[in-house]
Amino acid sequence: MRPTFERSPTRKATLYCFNCGHKSILSGDWIVRTHGECIDYECPECRTRIATRPTRTDSVADSNGGLCYSPGD
Ligand SMILES: [Zn+2]
Secondary structure, three states, X not given: OOOOOOXXXXXXXXEEOOOOXXXXXXXXXOEEEXXXXXXXXXXXXXXXXXXXXXXXXXXXXXXXXXXXXXXXX
C-alpha cells in the first residue's frame, strides 16, 4: 500500500541521497542502523550514509556537539 504522491498535507521529513539522488521520507526505505545513541540512515541503492540522528532528543545539543560522529567505517 503506497501513498499517492504529494497528496497528503502531512509534513514528513524527506531525505535525499546526495550521491545517487534517491529520495524517500524519513520512515521510507532507508537502511536504518542503530548504534549506540545514534541512528544512521543509509541509501538503499548506493549505501551512502545520508543522515545521522540521535536516538534521544534530550541530552543532545549540549556541549557535546559531536555526539553522533562516527570515526568512519
Ligand atoms: Zn544513494
